[in-house]
Amino acid sequence: MKLYYLCGNYENYINSNTLNDMIKSSMKYAIRVSALSMLMFGSIGISAQQVHTAEWADGVERALVYRPGDYGSKFYRIPAIVTAKDGSLVTVADKRIEHNGDLPAKIDVVSRRSTDGGRTWSEYVTVAAHDETGGCGDPALVVDQKSGDILAIFSHGNGLWQETPAHISVARSKDNGLTWGPMLDINPQILTTDPSGKQPIKCTSAFASSGRATQLDNGRIMFPLVVREKENPCFKVYAIYSDDCGKTWMVSKNPATADGDESKIVQLADGSLIMSIRNRFGSLRKFSYSHDRGETWSDPVPVEGLPDPRCNGDIIRYNRDGHDLLLQSLPGDPNGRNNVAIYVSKDGGKTWPVKKTVVTIPSAYSSMTILPDGSIGILTEESANGHYSYDIWYTRMPIEVILAGDKK
Known part of the structure; x- marks a missing residue:
């Protein structure tokens, strides 16, 4: 058995005998890995901190991307990932200093x-x-398929519980994520704190949903915005959209939910949209639908088969190699942030019969992308020690492995 670990940008090899010497009797993990498996080591010495025990099929690979202590930061959270026009993978995350x-x-x-x-x-x-002004966080990514530009959408300044909104901002990369331009504050186009104002949105505070933003088949770029109104304990979620690659922005005519949280949008084969909504109080994910490219939204409904332990996750459409699927990433434990999994729908989100667990440890936010070879790349927040401190791992999974689901 060959195990690899990454230290910075260098790959190192150890054999199974060395591994046994390292973990000894205090870490009794059974590991079966037929492809590339990743082992994370502590920042001091080479003491093993985490071993993933899932029985991976051929073609599954893992790499540690963001680790607490690296690049002058105590913590990392809130991952997002996209596949750029040149095929490279571009990720972002909060560097929580x-x-x-x-x-x-x-x-x-x-x-x-x-x-x-x-x-x-x-x-x-x-x-x-x-x-x-404050920090910058909760990033989302989207690739404009015409120009190849990558937009990073995030909040700048205040958080959700302050009395003035964060600045919803957009930064742009024109070179597949190598460099980024200055941030553009779009608040004047979408928000107002004037109680007598009309649209744009009246609110006390707001933030953009992290993970994946969306581009529709007509080029419209869209992301959900969570807003809090003074004296209202519930969070409304609007769709914010641009028809000129992020230069100007508009607001949906109504919220997709009057009581939601971080949400994601996906377009179906018939052109309609689903907003997959984090459920703040229930136990199931909620879906709202739009039939006019996000300008208006239906009342949300709970989705059987998609348990939601009040957590963020991505939803994407997989339309290649004869498949037309929806993939939703969420913690697989309905009672807490554990065991991030990918759920599969083959009927446009009506049913979710397949579940493939990615990791079997405490794990929370996740983000997915489709690789040029048709595999799925997923970033996951994972806690080696069960504490509120996450490593952010990348896992590559062939679609066949996901469709096979978990072994019963």
Whole structure:
């Protein structure tokens, strides 16, 4: 058995005898790995901290992308991933410099990219840095398929619980994630704090949903915006959209839900949209539908087969090699943030008969992309020690492995 680990950008080899000497009797993990498996080591010495025990099928590969302590940060959270026009993988995450709290903490949005399918990763690049206004966090990514530009959408300044909204901002890369331009504040186009105002949205605070933003088949770019109104304990979720590759932005005519949280949007084969909504109080994911490209939304309904332990995850359409599927990533434990899995629908989101577990440890937010070879790449927040401190791992899974589901 060959096991590999990554230290910075260098790949190292150890054999199974060395591994046994390292973990000894205190870590009794059974491992069967037929492809590339990744083992994370501590930042001091080479003491093993985590071993994944799933029985992976051929073709599954893993790599550690963001680790607490790297690049001058105590914590990392909130991953997003896309496949650029040149086939490279581009990721972003919150660099939570001092503690693991949300905005308005000292947070930067940082990026790493891979040009070999996720086996190795570049040095860190700062997309948006904290300043006197506050931190930058909760990033989402989307690729404009016409120009190849990558848009990073994030919040700048205040968090959800302050009395003035964060600045919803957009940064742009024109070179497949190698470099990023300055952030553009789009609040004047979408938000107002004037109680007498009409659309744009009246709110006390707001943030953009992290993970994947969406581009529709007509080029429209869209992301969900969570808003809080003063004296209202519930969060509304609107769709924000642009028809000119992010230069100008508009707001849906109504919220997709009057009581939601981080959400994602996916387009179906018939052109209709689903907004997959984090459920703040129930136990199932909620779906809202749009039949006019996101301008209006239906009342949300709970989705049987998609348990939701109040967590963020991605939904994407997989339309290639004879398949037309929806994939939804969420923690597979309905009672808590554990065991991130990929759920599969073959009927446009009506039923979700297939579940493939990605990891079997405490794990939370996740983001997915389709690789050029048709595999799925997923970034997951994973906790080696069960604490509120996450490593962010990348896993590459062939679609056949996902469709096979978990062994009964």
